[in-house]
Amino acid sequence: MRTILLSIIILVSSCSKSSYEWIDYSKTDGLFKIDASKKFEVFSTSPTPASIEKTIKNLEQAKAFYDEIFNENLVFVVLFIDNQNWNKYAFSPPPGMPQAYYEGVVVLGLNNSVMALQGREMFNHMPEEEMEALKESFGPELNLDLFFRDALSLHELGHLYQFYKTGKGSQRRWLSELFGNMCQIAAADSFEDKSTLNHMETYQNMVSKMSKGYKPPFNTLKQFESNYLEIIQTGSNYGWYQIQFYQTAKKLLSLKGKSILPKLREFLIESDVDNVGSLNDNEFDLLLEENFDEETLTLLHSIVK
Numbered sequence: 001m002r003t004i005l006l007s008i009i010i011l012v013s014s015c016s017k018s019s020y021e022w023i024d025y026s027k028t029d030g031l032f033k034i035d036a037s038k039k040f041e042v043f044s045t046s047p048t049p050a051s052i053e054k055t056i057k058n059l060e061q062a063k064a065f066y067d068e069i070f071n072e073n074l075v076f077v078v079l080f081i082d083n084q085n086w087n088k089y090a091f092s093p094p095p096g097m098p099q100a101y102y103e104g105v106v107v108l109g110l111n112n113s114v115m116a117l118q119g120r121e122m123f124n125h126m127p128e129e130e131m132e133a134l135k136e137s138f139g140p141e142l143n144l145d146l147f148f149r150d151a152l153s154l155h156e157l158g159h160l161y162q163f164y165k166t167g168k169g170s171q172r173r174w175l176s177e178l179f180g181n182m183c184q185i186a187a188a189d190s191f192e193d194k195s196t197l198n199h200m201e202t203y204q205n206m207v208s209k210m211s212k213g214y215k216p217p218f219n220t221l222k223q224f225e226s227n228y229l230e231i232i233q234t235g236s237n238y239g240w241y242q243i244q245f246y247q248t249a250k251k252l253l254s255l256k257g258k259s260i261l262p263k264l265r266e267f268l269i270e271s272d273v274d275n276v277g278s279l280n281d282n283e284f285d286l287l288l289e290e291n292f293d294e295e296t297l298t299l300l301h302s303i304v305k
């Protein structure tokens, strides 16, 4: 009995320990710890970060949604970083471009991030009619932190539910990005308050309208894998790919329902480089064919032609 009890205690403590152990707390060095949530830890460059309540609420609701659908109780931390200190804490500019480290850390911007200001600038040249729709969604000042921070935080948190179970390489970045998009849409759709879903839709529709006829330098999935760093550094090219992923994610969710999320996550884990090594395109296609039905495969193959 004592042995059993002891092993149970060891098992329980090792489980809870490992869930915290994956977090790289060195990423929080020099930041203020903020008492903003009971569900996850929050750090910031400001001792009193303004207007983060909605982001926190979104992340808490998204955590509940992901924990349930993926059968986890994920431990993670969220950083709110101002423009001046962005490059010290995030791995890629510009300030406010949401990102997630493999080791359990989501990095988000603060009010008026460079990303949000650039987005506002980009939309300022839209025709009157589109401008009205944008203002209706984002307010008269076009507050695009509502998209880049509040909405995309769900995307980054979705990535962490994959990273928690995989190594630092991903078999195909495009499939991980599709997964991130599916997570963000399904989570926002599960909220009673649909404003975040509305922000995603409005933003993606507008950018999609604006990019009609735009032929980015990189435009195939193969290039997305081979030229990823160049693409991520060219905002418009990366945004173009994200539009394709977002639209496919929406179609897949409406076709298959949210039950495709755990199935896709399982596939990402099983096909991870750490598990099966690097697969060439034929091997990867074969694995997709073994795991998904015809309808899903057709949609996956239609992403970028």
Ligand SMILES: [Zn+2]
Binding pocket: 155, 159, 176, 177, 180
């Ligand atoms: Zn992503």
